[in-house]
Amino acid sequence: MASSKRVNSVLWAAATVAVIVLAAVIYAWRPTIAPITPPAPSSFDPALVQRGAALAALGDCNTCHTGSDGRTFAGGLPIPTPFGTIYSSNITPDPKAGIGRWSEAAFSRAMRDGIDREGRYLYPAFPYDHFTLVSDADNHALYAYLMTRQPVEKTAPPPELPFPLNIRMVMAGWNLLYLKTGPFKPDPNHDATWNRGAYLVEGLGHCGACHTPRNWLGAERRTDFFGGGDAEGWHAFTINAASQSPIPWDEASLYSYLRTGFHGLHGVARGPMAPVVGNLGTVDDKDLHAMAIYVASVMGKPEAAREANAKKLAASVRTTGNGTIPQSGGIQSVTPAATDKAEGAAIYATTCATCHESGRPVPYGGIGLQLSSAIADSSPRNLINVILNGVPAADGTKGPMMPGFGDVMNDKQIDALVNYLRGHFGAKPAWSDVPNEIAAARAEIAHAQTISAPAPSTTGTNAPPKPGNAGKTQP
Amino acid sequence: MVSLTVNNRTHELDVEPDTPLLYVLRDELGLHGAKYGCGLGQCGSCTVMVDGKAVFSCVTPIALLDGKTVTTVEGLGTVEHPGPMQAAFIKEQAAQCGYCIAGMMMRAQALLLHDPHATEADIRAALEPHLCRCGTHMRILRAVHQAAEMMRTQTASIAPANAAPASIAPAGAKHTGS
Numbered sequence: 001m002a003s004s005k006r007v008n009s010v011l012w013a014a015a016t017v018a019v020i021v022l023a024a025v026i027y028a029w030r031p032t033i034a035p036i037t038p039p040a041p042s043s044f045d046p047a048l049v050q051r052g053a054a055l056a057a058l059g060d061c062n063t064c065h066t067g068s069d070g071r072t073f074a075g076g077l078p079i080p081t082p083f084g085t086i087y088s089s090n091i092t093p094d095p096k097a098g099i100g101r102w103s104e105a106a107f108s109r110a111m112r113d114g115i116d117r118e119g120r121y122l123y124p125a126f127p128y129d130h131f132t133l134v135s136d137a138d139n140h141a142l143y144a145y146l147m148t149r150q151p152v153e154k155t156a157p158p159p160e161l162p163f164p165l166n167i168r169m170v171m172a173g174w175n176l177l178y179l180k181t182g183p184f185k186p187d188p189n190h191d192a193t194w195n196r197g198a199y200l201v202e203g204l205g206h207c208g209a210c211h212t213p214r215n216w217l218g219a220e221r222r223t224d225f226f227g228g229g230d231a232e233g234w235h236a237f238t239i240n241a242a243s244q245s246p247i248p249w250d251e252a253s254l255y256s257y258l259r260t261g262f263h264g265l266h267g268v269a270r271g272p273m274a275p276v277v278g279n280l281g282t283v284d285d286k287d288l289h290a291m292a293i294y295v296a297s298v299m300g301k302p303e304a305a306r307e308a309n310a311k312k313l314a315a316s317v318r319t320t321g322n323g324t325i326p327q328s329g330g331i332q333s334v335t336p337a338a339t340d341k342a343e344g345a346a347i348y349a350t351t352c353a354t355c356h357e358s359g360r361p362v363p364y365g366g367i368g369l370q371l372s373s374a375i376a377d378s379s380p381r382n383l384i385n386v387i388l389n390g391v392p393a394a395d396g397t398k399g400p401m402m403p404g405f406g407d408v409m410n411d412k413q414i415d416a417l418v419n420y421l422r423g424h425f426g427a428k429p430a431w432s433d434v435p436n437e438i439a440a441a442r443a444e445i446a447h448a449q450t451i452s453a454p455a456p457s458t459t460g461t462n463a464p465p466k467p468g469n470a471g472k473t474q475p
Numbered sequence: 476m477v478s479l480t481v482n483n484r485t486h487e488l489d490v491e492p493d494t495p496l497l498y499v500l501r502d503e504l505g506l507h508g509a510k511y512g513c514g515l516g517q518c519g520s521c522t523v524m525v526d527g528k529a530v531f532s533c534v535t536p537i538a539l540l541d542g543k544t545v546t547t548v549e550g551l552g553t554v555e556h557p558g559p560m561q562a563a564f565i566k567e568q569a570a571q572c573g574y575c576i577a578g579m580m581m582r583a584q585a586l587l588l589h590d591p592h593a594t595e596a597d598i599r600a601a602l603e604p605h606l607c608r609c610g611t612h613m614r615i616l617r618a619v620h621q622a623a624e625m626m627r628t629q630t631a632s633i634a635p636a637n638a639a640p641a642s643i644a645p646a647g648a649k650h651t652g653s
Contacts, residue, residue, distance in 0.1 A: 346492065346538055347538065347539065349493065350492050350493035350536035350538040350539070351534075351535075351536050351538075351539060354493075354534075355515070390516075393517070393604075401517060402516075403515075403516030403517070403531050403534050405535075405539075407525065407528035407529065407530050408525050408528070408530045408535050408539055408540070409539055413539060
């Protein structure tokens with residue numbers, strides 16, 4: 001009978017699906033690793049802990065694993081992804097909320113395979129696709145460092161992901177496609193220093209997590225290695241042979257930039273790169289040199305024409321010598337007259353030039369904008385972010401800063417300025433999407449303001465919206 | 476000519492386009508509340524509100540401001556009738572030397588206009604760009620909380636008072652009424 005046939009085929013389909021799901025679950029199943037009694041901090045060798053501290057700085061662990069309440073490694077930072085918001089986990093040795101009951105084997109498995117102690121799949125917002133390269137010895141030191149931190153009992157909110165991504169086991173499929181497990185294999189064609197740099201940059205440093213573009217499933221497109229990517233509303237610059245930087249990078253400039261957070265011929269690390277260089281400023285000299293050597297080799301030697309142009313550019317920048325003390329505005333350089341009548345030119349001359357043509361070297365003055373990577377970049381987003389927000393002062397250390405102009409310039413003024421800077425200093429074709437990018441950058445700032453205040457409780461839910469905030473719009 | 480409304484009075488100003496707003500306020504309009512600190516947008520003592528947002532007036536050229544509305548600390552109230560922010564700062568005696576205080580008040584005012592229920596964390600974050608070397612920080616925080624409370628309970632006085640005192644009539648600037 002027709003109806004029983006239909007019932008039959010439905011049953012068959014259901015059974016097939018059930019078998020596939022069962023097979024997938026069996027494939028994806030990972031066992032729990034037995035909990036341990038949190039080890040006493042004194043049971044770890046201090047020298048090992050110190051090594052772990054340096055590695056944790058290199059891996060930039062604190063940046064994602066610290067929420068807006070500032071409790072280091074206690075997690076809870078919202079990480080926006082194209083798929084939804086994920087909250088970083090607590091990696092303090094708290095037995096309930098953190099990793100206090102994780103054995104070293106459980107820690108190493110998380111780093112290598114992206115599986116937590118209880119056998120649950122982690123999301124690759126945690127870059128285990130890089131950390132899988134980390135050696136056992138380095139995991140050993142990292143574990144010792146994290147297990148000797150101050151425990152904080154604070155549970156991260158659950159990820160806000162749509163079906164089916166909210167089922168963690170689905171990540172087994174992603175791993176099958178994109179996770180190439182380690183350990184790191186040195187390239188015999190290069191020397192030990194280069195290989196050390198490659199190990200750190202590709203592994204713990206996870207530079208590609210931002211600087212390599214991602215495909216529609218959120219995996220790095222290895223065919224466009226270091227081709228530039230998106231990170232938290234910023235464009236992570238292209239750092240391969242296609243680098244847009246007006247002055248080509250080399251080993252020495254990369255080292256200095258990673259060490260200090262700025263370079264006189266390139267400018268200032270900002271956005272998500274600012275905390276990275278804050279951490280890298282503390283790492284071992286040899287390791288930082290190795291990383292610079294590796295990244296410089298990925299960029300390769302610039303073509304002769306680019307090099308010649310760079311020489312001209314560098315010579316055109318006049319500074320009054322390192323160590324010049326920042327002078328107050330009263331004795332800033334005289335503002336140059338606007339070279340043309342365009343609105344953008346007038347805004348540059350009246351607003352930007354007093355610092356950017358002051359003759360003071362970075363970090364005491366702004367760089368000459370003909371050197372700006374943001375103006376030369378394929379995307380206007382970083383330039384817009386800096387105009388809107390400025391470069392906030394670094395905490396507790398001397399460094400470059402710039403006031404933001406987002407509250408005083410309207411979108412039309414910013415659009416005019418951005419287009420002028422691009423044409424005049426970048427000498428490149430105009431960007432096509434400036435108004436949209438300005439709107440997106442403003443929205444991102446407004447959103448950051450609504451989530452910047454720490455949630456009042458640690459119950460794992462989002463704080464309710466504050467009264468009076470609803471319906472606020474940017475002017 | 477730049478048209479600028481300061482504390483509810485509109486002025487037509489004939490100044491060089493790169494003149495910082497701070498100089499216009501102090502030298503052209505005789506409003507000395509906003510202070511010159513670093514001149515680089517790094518200390519906050521020159522802060523005023525432009526269209527309800529806190530800005531560093533020392534790095535804001537007048538060219539950007541045509542048609543905009545500026546509120547300075549003088550616009551928050553008068554000696555006889557201080558606005559809530561001023562009353563709270565007086566009550567808490569939140570000034571020592573006072574040089575940074577006008578800037579602090581304008582930043583706090585802009586915050587509370589935007590978010591009347593600002594938390595302690597919000598206030599601390601907002602005032603972060605402001606330097607004070609005397610050390611009345613805790614009093615300043617208490618004053619801002621108190622101003623928020625006063626503004627919430629007397630909503631009528633939230634709007635900046637129409638209060639540039641007549642005695643500081645701007646020299647060298649033409650009035651076109653308010």
